[in-house]
Amino acid sequence: MSIEHEIEAVVAKAIVEAQGTGALPVFDLPDVTIERPRDMSFGDYATPTAMKLARLARMAPLKIAQAIVDHLELPDFLIEATVAPPGFINLRLAEAWLQQQVAVILDEGMDYGRFPRGAGQKAQIECVSANPTGPIHICRIRGGVMGDTLARAMKAAGYDVTLEYYYNDAGRQITILGESTQIRYQQLLGQDVALSDEHYQGEYITDIARELLAKYSDALLDKPASFFGDYAKEQISQSQKDSLGRINIVFDVYYNERSLYESGRLQEALATLEKRGYVYEKENAKWFKSTEFGDDKDRVLVKATGEPTYRMPDIAYHYHKAQRGFDIVVDIFGPDHHATAPQVLMGVEALGYDPSFVRTVLHQIVYLIRDGQQVKMSTRAGQFVTLDELVDEVGADPIRYFMISRSGNSPVEFDMDLALEKSDKNPVYYIQNAHVRCAGIFRKWAEAGFDPNADEGADLSLLTHEMELNFLRKALALTAVLEKIIVTSEPHHIAFYAYELAAAFHPVYEASRVLHSEVPEPLRLARLRFYRAAKQLFARVLDLMGMSAPEVM
RNA sequence: GCCCCUGUAGCUCAGAGGAUAGAGCGUCGGCCUCCGAAGCCGGAAGCCCAGGUUCGAGUCCUGGCAGGGGCACCA
Numbered sequence: 001m002s003i004e005h006e007i008e009a010v011v012a013k014a015i016v017e018a019q020g021t022g023a024l025p026v027f028d029l030p031d032v033t034i035e036r037p038r039d040m041s042f043g044d045y046a047t048p049t050a051m052k053l054a055r056l057a058r059m060a061p062l063k064i065a066q067a068i069v070d071h072l073e074l075p076d077f078l079i080e081a082t083v084a085p086p087g088f089i090n091l092r093l094a095e096a097w098l099q100q101q102v103a104v105i106l107d108e109g110m111d112y113g114r115f116p117r118g119a120g121q122k123a124q125i126e127c128v129s130a131n132p133t134g135p136i137h138i139c140r141i142r143g144g145v146m147g148d149t150l151a152r153a154m155k156a157a158g159y160d161v162t163l164e165y166y167y168n169d170a171g172r173q174i175t176i177l178g179e180s181t182q183i184r185y186q187q188l189l190g191q192d193v194a195l196s197d198e199h200y201q202g203e204y205i206t207d208i209a210r211e212l213l214a215k216y217s218d219a220l221l222d223k224p225a226s227f228f229g230d231y232a233k234e235q236i237s238q239s240q241k242d243s244l245g246r247i248n249i250v251f252d253v254y255y256n257e258r259s260l261y262e263s264g265r266l267q268e269a270l271a272t273l274e275k276r277g278y279v280y281e282k283e284n285a286k287w288f289k290s291t292e293f294g295d296d297k298d299r300v301l302v303k304a305t306g307e308p309t310y311r312m313p314d315i316a317y318h319y320h321k322a323q324r325g326f327d328i329v330v331d332i333f334g335p336d337h338h339a340t341a342p343q344v345l346m347g348v349e350a351l352g353y354d355p356s357f358v359r360t361v362l363h364q365i366v367y368l369i370r371d372g373q374q375v376k377m378s379t380r381a382g383q384f385v386t387l388d389e390l391v392d393e394v395g396a397d398p399i400r401y402f403m404i405s406r407s408g409n410s411p412v413e414f415d416m417d418l419a420l421e422k423s424d425k426n427p428v429y430y431i432q433n434a435h436v437r438c439a440g441i442f443r444k445w446a447e448a449g450f451d452p453n454a455d456e457g458a459d460l461s462l463l464t465h466e467m468e469l470n471f472l473r474k475a476l477a478l479t480a481v482l483e484k485i486i487v488t489s490e491p492h493h494i495a496f497y498a499y500e501l502a503a504a505f506h507p508v509y510e511a512s513r514v515l516h517s518e519v520p521e522p523l524r525l526a527r528l529r530f531y532r533a534a535k536q537l538f539a540r541v542l543d544l545m546g547m548s549a550p551e552v553m
Numbered sequence: 554g555c556c557c558c559u560g561u562a563g564c565u566c567a568g569a570g571g572a573u574a575g576a577g578c579g580u581c582g583g584c585c586u587c588c589g590a591a592g593c594c595g596g597a598a599g600c601c602c603a604g605g606u607u608c609g610a611g612u613c614c615u616g617g618c619a620g621g622g623g624c625a626c627c628a
Binding site for chain 2: 339
């Protein structure tokens with residue numbers, strides 16, 4: 001449990017106690033909220049509960065606050081509770097307990113900040129879900145990083161998380177892919193054929209055709225376009241997986257649309273919708289009465305040609321998600337899917353499920369900036385920067401960081417020049433440098449011939465520097481940050497947290513020296529312990545972001 | 554026309570209904586004889602407009618204004 005929740009419980013208990021002694025009138029307890037005061041001088045935590053209770057209790061907020069404080073049983077981690085106008089209760093952490101966080105961080109290691117919110121719950125996060133027709137667009141990569149980061153937070157909260165990628169491996173797009181590859185293949189063999197505007201123009205198609213030529217020479221000339229489509233699809237899908245792996249995104253499940261047909265789930269979903277009376281025929285097409293769920297017009301499920309629209313498998317897929325028993329499903333959609341997301345939920349509802357287990361997370365576009373200019377991209381026209389190129393150019397860490405460095409509701413400007421910058425201007429370096437600086441201390445310490453584990457059992461009560469304590473206060477906030485990410489489905493909070501943690505660290509590093517000659521020995525060892533914990537914490541936080549924690553840069 | 558997102562410092566953005574609205578970049582000014590200055594410290598500078606809800610609104614509601622995205626029997 002986060003410390004905030006522990007404090008909530010303590011305050012709630014005090015209110016009940018106060019009601020028991022008659023210091024407060026009896027009323028139903030509303031939620032107690034705990035926050036960090038703006039001004040640190042007020043304390044470490046605060047609650048505005050007394051002000052919220054004023055109406056219920058018909059008392060002055062200050063009096064309520066005082067009554068609560070009078071009945072407060074301070075746990076060992078709190079040293080002081082005070083009342084401040086207009087009715088805040090401010091709470092202060094015990095310094096000795098704070099110092100012990102160093103030991104806790106080292107004890108818990110890569111589990112630091114864990115909490116059991118999701119224990120026993122199955123969660124699914126769906127993201128990227130790009131079709132295997134070309135390199136993944138940078139916007140989808142954003143969704144992927146958001147999804148993976150959210151998955152890491154949810155795992156820290158004990159959820160059993162399935163990271164899932166849904167893709168269309170049948171239908172029109174694959175047909176066009178096959179034709180494009182076939183035409184390139186024929187061209188390589190000197191035939192006079194040309195791509196139409198509809199075909200994929202990218203160089204990667206020619207690469208695949210070249211591969212086929214090398215493997216099979218001209219033996220494929222009589223193969224149908226579908227052969228080329230299947231081959232290209234496999235190649236592209238594999239390279240998508242490889243590319244995503246390079247930025248530490250590994251999906252647990254690749255769910256393909258074709259399986260919805262093969263398993264009969266799509267047909268079943270459609271039949272169920274029909275049975276429930278949400279489907280009608282018009283102009284030879286089957287329409288979904290989405291207006292009954294608030295849509296502004298009904299939508300086609302099955303075209304006049306007999307082919308389902310993309311909407312039908314989407315609904316069937318979510319039908320299956322519901323059947324698979326996930327307690328929480330998170331769908332991450334880019335700007336091109338904002339409008340269709342609600343329709344899927346309407347489908348789920350029409351199928352008889354409460355759609356509230358599905359949370360849709362929307363995000364805005366990504367602009368790629370190079371030399372101060374926006375790089376224009378178009379998949380079909382073959383103009384794009386691929387994920388591989390991006391990784392080659394700036395590395396995985398900046399991609400991971402910048403993709404979650406903004407709220408999903410804001411666009412991301414991915415500045416490749418900034419990503420490469422090796423200075424405090426680049427938040428990626430700024431954060432990782434904190435880890436590097438810690439590593440440097442231990443490297444120097446070992447090089448000087450000292451016992452590398454000399455800090456074991458150090459006296460942590462010597463860590464009295466205000467900046468050290470500030471860093472530990474920040475460390476303590478990790479659980480609350482993770483919880484906020486899960487509650488709001490907004491993974492960007494971890495990026496801001498990491499930066500703030502680094503910003504709390506660097507002043508310590510400047511002020512609280514370890515290896516300098518004038519530092520007394522017990523203090524040196526305590527500080528060494530502190531930096532060991534700091535290093536561990538940065539490794540933990542970087543891992544939560546899917547980033548590396550380098551020893552040197 | 555309808556739907557979604559966004560208007561916070563010169564720029565890019567945080568801000569879970571609470572106290573004096575926070576960062577980064579830029580700008581101005583300080584700090585290296587010992588662990589990475591790849592860093593630290595300090596200054597100036599801001600909530601689109603109008604109503605409403607609330608003890609309390611950057612935050613919630615309504616209406617404007619402005620910008621972005623989307624409204625296919627494409628995915």
